[in-house]
Amino acid sequence: MIKKFLSVLLCMALALPVVSAAGEYSVSxxxxxxxxxxxxxxxxxxxxxxxxxxxxxxxxxxxxxxxxTGTPMTxxxxxxxxxxxxxxxPVTFHIRSIEARWNSLGYSEFHMDYNYSKEDYxxxxxxxxKRAEEIISKLNDDMTKYTKIRTIHDAIVDSTVYDAESTNxxxxxxILVKNTGKCDGYAxxxxxxxxxxxxxxxxVIGHSYRDKPDEMHMWNKVYYNNKWYNVDVTWDDPLxxxxxxxxxxxxxxxxxxxxxxxxxxxxxxxxxxxxxxTISYFEVNKKYADSLDSAxxxxxxxxTSQAKKGKSCFEFQCSSKEVFNKVTxxxxxxxxxxxxxxxxxxxxxxxxxxxxxxLGSNDKVYTIRIIIFFENTDMDxxxxxxxxxxxxxxxxxxxQGVK
Numbered sequence: 001m002i003k004k005f006l007s008v009l010l011c012m013a014l015a016l017p018v019v020s021a022a023g024e025y026s027v028s029x030x031x032x033x034x035x036x037x038x039x040x041x042x043x044x045x046x047x048x049x050x051x052x053x054x055x056x057x058x059x060x061x062x063x064x065x066x067x068x069t070g071t072p073m074t075x076x077x078x079x080x081x082x083x084x085x086x087x088x089x090p091v092t093f094h095i096r097s098i099e100a101r102w103n104s105l106g107y108s109e110f111h112m113d114y115n116y117s118k119e120d121y122x123x124x125x126x127x128x129x130k131r132a133e134e135i136i137s138k139l140n141d142d143m144t145k146y147t148k149i150r151t152i153h154d155a156i157v158d159s160t161v162y163d164a165e166s167t168n169x170x171x172x173x174x175i176l177v178k179n180t181g182k183c184d185g186y187a188x189x190x191x192x193x194x195x196x197x198x199x200x201x202x203x204v205i206g207h208s209y210r211d212k213p214d215e216m217h218m219w220n221k222v223y224y225n226n227k228w229y230n231v232d233v234t235w236d237d238p239l240x241x242x243x244x245x246x247x248x249x250x251x252x253x254x255x256x257x258x259x260x261x262x263x264x265x266x267x268x269x270x271x272x273x274x275x276x277x278t279i280s281y282f283e284v285n286k287k288y289a290d291s292l293d294s295a296x297x298x299x300x301x302x303x304t305s306q307a308k309k310g311k312s313c314f315e316f317q318c319s320s321k322e323v324f325n326k327v328t329x330x331x332x333x334x335x336x337x338x339x340x341x342x343x344x345x346x347x348x349x350x351x352x353x354x355x356x357x358x359l360g361s362n363d364k365v366y367t368i369r370i371i372i373f374f375e376n377t378d379m380d381x382x383x384x385x386x387x388x389x390x391x392x393x394x395x396x397x398x399x400q401g402v403k
Contacts, residue, residue: 038202038223039084039269046070047077051084054110058085058092061118065110073102080268088203088269090192093171094121124173131176132196139197146284149222149231150251152193156186157237157246183234187218190233194222204271206264208235219250219262221272228272229279230258242371242383244313248281249367260364280317282367287316292326300340303355303372307348312382315369324366331357331368344372351375353400375401 043051046069057065078100085092094116102108116124135155139148161180168174169181175189184203191201200223208217219232232250250258254277264271282288287302289295295318302314318324331337337355345352355372371382379386379394379402386394397403 037200038272039088042269043080043084044077046073047081050077050108051081054081054098055085055089055092057110058095058112061094061114061116061121063112063114065112067108067110069106069108072106073100073108076268083268087205087267088191090172090188090195090203091125093168093173093188094124124177127177128172128192132193135193136196145199145224146252146279148197149194149199149224150248150281152190153231153233153236153248153251154246156189156193156233160186160237162234162237162239184218186234186237187220190220190222190231199223202271204230204264205267206262209261209263217262221274222252223272224252224279227276228274229253229276230255230262230274232258232262235261242313242369244311244371245384247315247367247369249315249317249365251281252279252284253277253365257364282315282317288319289316289323289327290319291323292330295323295327296330296340299370300343303340303344303352303370304347307344307350307352307372307374310350310374312371312373313369314372315367318366318368321366324368327368328357331370341372353402354397373397373400373402377402379403 040048040051049069050067050073053067054065082098085098086095094114096113096115099111100108101111114121135152138155139151143151156175159179160175162182163169163180164182166174166178166180166182168178168185170184170188171181172185172189172192174181175185176192181189187203191203194201202221204219204221206217206219208215217234219230219234221228222231229252230250231252235250236247238245238247253274255274257277257280258274280288287298289298295316298316299314302316306312306314318327341352341355344350351374352372353375355370357368357370373382379389379397382402383389
């Protein structure tokens, strides 16, 4: 029997002819540290043995691997092993296609095609390891596990520019070394970094509903305090025109909170359930408003804190659509918001002159971002492309000392 599994990226599929050379492999003892152990545990004993040996061969860039097992491999086992290597393993990003030939005696031969030579792959993984060490060096024993997860999330968001067409955008090299990529690269980089410090994650394949009605997407689930939570690093690095561009709207969410914009379609594997909705970034950091009065307090304190640091952006969430609507109505009242800005200016000691806000809701997650402007500052401090701003906004800001 012959079967082929192609490396299907979220945007395209590639395949090349099979080459011939062979190597014999024994079972590796390193699988316990494998970053997607949750999916590995769903493999049969036979498939686990095949996976361990095949992964070792793939990392060595061997074109052919001959594996002997006591039980013949089934189509389902081949699909699961291949999907785990091609879609979910952050390290085996160089695999292009896998072809398997097996017989009733339990002997299997795998033929692999790769996107890179062994030399190039080794250089790329070494560069990823170096960058990982730089990020992990910022963690310390005084940090909680939650803070470590958030720090890894922030490191990816702060250093990466989203680009669906970028070379290596679907893998950890593109994200960590070239600092550009797309959703599968973001998700795999997050898994890769978390696995380095012993935090369990999985990548989740599915669809998202924001800019397009049905767009293929990948995000993560992370294991924290014996529970699973959703983290979408890509959606927390939004395509916007603001200079301070990171967000935490999709950090540590339950499935119920993510369901309005994300649908799982994980093919051969069952992703873990994320049921706890109590530890999103905004709830943990007391930026979660359950009424208009609490929102006013959060805005006042948050903007004051940001102003003291010289930061222009502040983000918080509302608990419901009702609260969200009340807050947006309040923010549209210039007289009322000017009173808050006066208080922020007084308490921070900074010359805060005006502010604008933007919205980000999906019928489950209601996020509001406020940008404050300081006197005698440059427009480039706030926007990446000032040509995209309206003449009216440019004029108003210029009149108040922002040019």
